[in-house]
Amino acid sequence: TSKHSKTDASHWAYESGDAIEVGSIILACPEQDFGYGIRQQYFHKSVVLVIAFDERSFTKGIILNRPTDLIFGDEDLCNSDGSPLEDTQPGRKWRTMYGGEVKGLESDDPEQTVLHCLTSDAAKEVSQPVLNNVYWTTMAGARLLVTDGHAEPEDFMVFCGYAGWNAGQLAGELERGAWYMLQTSGSLVEEIKRTVDATHPERAGLDTWNMLVKKIGREWEASKSEGRFDDLMLLEWARHNLLFNDKLFAKKSVEEESVDIMERLSNMESIGPGTIIRSASPSGEDGEQPFLLDDQEFSESCVLIIQDDDAITVGVILNIPSTHSVDIEVDIQDGGKSPKQTISIPQRYGGRFGLKGQQTKPTVWLHNCERLKEAKVGSPLGDDKSGGFWCCSQNDVVAALATTGVATAQDFVCINGFTVWEKSRDEGTIGGLLAEILSGKFDVVPREWSEEIYEELVEQNESILTAENLDSNLELAREAWKCAGGSPSSKAKGKCVKGTEAEALADMARKSWWSTFLLGDPSVRFGK
Numbered sequence: 381t382s383k384h385s386k387t388d389a390s391h392w393a394y395e396s397g398d399a400i401e402v403g404s405i406i407l408a409c410p411e412q413d414f415g416y417g418i419r420q421q422y423f424h425k426s427v428v429l430v431i432a433f434d435e436r437s438f439t440k441g442i443i444l445n446r447p448t449d450l451i452f453g454d455e456d457l458c459n460s461d462g463s464p465l466e467d468t469q470p471g472r473k474w475r476t477m478y479g480g481e482v483k484g485l486e487s488d489d490p491e492q493t494v495l496h497c498l499t500s501d502a503a504k505e506v507s508q509p510v511l512n513n514v515y516w517t518t519m520a521g522a523r524l525l526v527t528d529g530h531a532e533p534e535d536f537m538v539f540c541g542y543a544g545w546n547a548g549q550l551a552g553e554l555e556r557g558a559w560y561m562l563q564t565s566g567s568l569v570e571e572i573k574r575t576v577d578a579t580h581p582e583r584a585g586l587d588t589w590n591m592l593v594k595k596i597g598r599e600w601e602a603s604k605s606e607g608r609f610d611d612l613m614l615l616e617w618a619r620h621n622l623l624f625n626d627k628l629f630a631k632k633s634v635e636e637e638s639v640d641i642m643e644r645l646s647n648m649e650s651i652g653p654g655t656i657i658r659s660a661s662p663s664g665e666d667g668e669q670p671f672l673l674d675d676q677e678f679s680e681s682c683v684l685i686i687q688d689d690d691a692i693t694v695g696v697i698l699n700i701p702s703t704h705s706v707d708i709e710v711d712i713q714d715g716g717k718s719p720k721q722t723i724s725i726p727q728r729y730g731g732r733f734g735l736k737g738q739q740t741k742p743t744v745w746l747h748n749c750e751r752l753k754e755a756k757v758g759s760p761l762g763d764d765k766s767g768g769f770w771c772c773s774q775n776d777v778v779a780a781l782a783t784t785g786v787a788t789a790q791d792f793v794c795i796n797g798f799t800v801w802e803k804s805r806d807e808g809t810i811g812g813l814l815a816e817i818l819s820g821k822f823d824v825v826p827r828e829w830s831e832e833i834y835e836e837l838v839e840q841n842e843s844i845l846t847a848e849n850l851d852s853n854l855e856l857a858r859e860a861w862k863c864a865g866g867s868p869s870s871k872a873k874g875k876c877v878k879g880t881e882a883e884a885l886a887d888m889a890r891k892s893w894w895s896t897f898l899l900g901d902p903s904v905r906f907g908k
Contacts, residue, residue, distance in 0.1 A: 393564040393595045398554045403511040404430045406559040407592055410605035413902055417610040418676055418892050421617035424610045425589040428543055431516055439545040442493055445585025446478035447576050448622045477539045484541025494522040495537040497570055502530045512566040537573055584618035609888055617673055649824045654762030655685040656825040658864035662883055669886040670821040676893035680861040682833055684769055693801040693813040696730035696744050698837055699860040701845040701853050706794055710781045723789050726844045731799030741797035745772045748834035749791045790841045825864045836860035847904045
């Protein structure tokens with residue numbers, strides 16, 4: 381049944397079921413199995429206005445409640461071909477909102493949509509209706525109305541980017557309960573504008589979402605979900621994506637950036653097959669986490685490079701277990717005294733990529749065992765230096781296990797899937813893995829530390845990942861990562877104490893990623 385607001389008769393809103401149409405407002409539901417905590421955080425508790433809809437092709441919406449601190453003047457704008465505007469007005473300022481990821485603030489081809497509630501004939505002439513007395517126009521249309529004296533910049537809400545859904549996609553999300561579909565009065569949009577204008581960007585528009593869920597009688601949802609993991613991740617996303625003034629103030633000059641890059645390159649070990657990299661430790665006073673908001677599989681990870689050429693760098697994550705194992709039939713070479721054995725070796729998660737044209741991801745077999753090296757099991761990755769990892773085939777593994785005294789199942793690291801970094805094709809541009817190392821996301825690990833890393837990895841070979849051993853496996857993975865940073869094992873000291881809120885949140889995000897993408901059950905992450 382529809383629930384009408386009882387708080388303000390002029391600013392009404394009610395749930396309208398699953399009927400999508402231009403002018404509908406959709407509110408993100410906070411209670412979802414696969415929420416927005418570890419990806420697309422901007423959708424969490426978002427308020428989206430549908431401005432275009434065709435059930436056969438595309439739905440376009442503008443996120444209404446993500447204000448930024450970015451204010452630009454006419455002189456900051458340009459024509460579609462990149463040339464500067466000729467009719468700029470000094471002192472004219474426009475506050476920008478985050479409208480969505482598609483053609484958004486980080487895009488090379490940003491798209492601006494401007495909402496307003498102006499009803500003059502001049503305003504209607506350059507605008508498209510959305511709701512009763514609510515219209516959208518282009519930036520050029522808004523500037524024209526201000527130049528001709530029909531409006532002031534404060535009359536408009538300027539959005540950069542939009543949210544888009546392919547045919548049937550939004551309908552499917554509504555069916556799964558990911559959104560609440562609302563019909564509202566046009567005056568409610570004006571109330572939303574006032575609320576957003578009064579909200580600091582670091583609040584990420586949560587107050588606006590809270591206001592609307594209360595209007596449709598869902599106050600309990602606001603109170604129940606407040607301050608939980610997804611809220612915290614949204615606020616962290618807002619700090620990184622809605623606050624620009626601090627970034628502009630702290631940004632280094634091109635010359636300073638060039639000096640830093642050259643210095644890091646001169647001190648960096650060469651990268652190639654056999655190189656190990658690790659995700660960087662938190663940096664800065666706030667404990668900045670390199671993989672907090674996305675790519676959380678790399679959080680506290682160790683990655684072994686297995687291929688490097690002019691086009692790509694390929695690596696396998698070493699210290700993430702999986703829920704799978706590989707069963708190997710072994711015929712012990714003891715003159716037929718022992719029957720064939722089935723040996724199960726836990727499989728690790730190496731990355732999200734597989735081989736083109738193959739449905740199953742490839743399996744990589746590794747070891748760093750001196751006994752196996754002496755027996756010539758496999759071959760070294762890269763140059764034949766002591767302490768480096770060796771790669772072998774499954775047949776090599778079977779043969780070694782079949783030979784008494786040569787190998788045990790725990791000697792081998794079995795990895796499924798790999799990670800790929802594409803290199804830049806533009807001459808003079810640094811891209812791929814090297815760019816991520818120079819940006820501080822990864823560190824190159826000295827080769828002599830690989831033996832200690834291997835010893836930690838062997839301890840993960842006892843069993844596959846389960847909900848019951850999730851926490852212990854997270855800790856074992858951390859020990860390997862710490863060894864890759866030159867830190868001694870902390871087992872004698874017990875679990876390490878978290879020093880910052882950002883570090884604790886990163887731990888939650890890492891556990892959430894493991895629960896969601898490895899166990900397939902997000903509810904495991906916080907013991908629900």
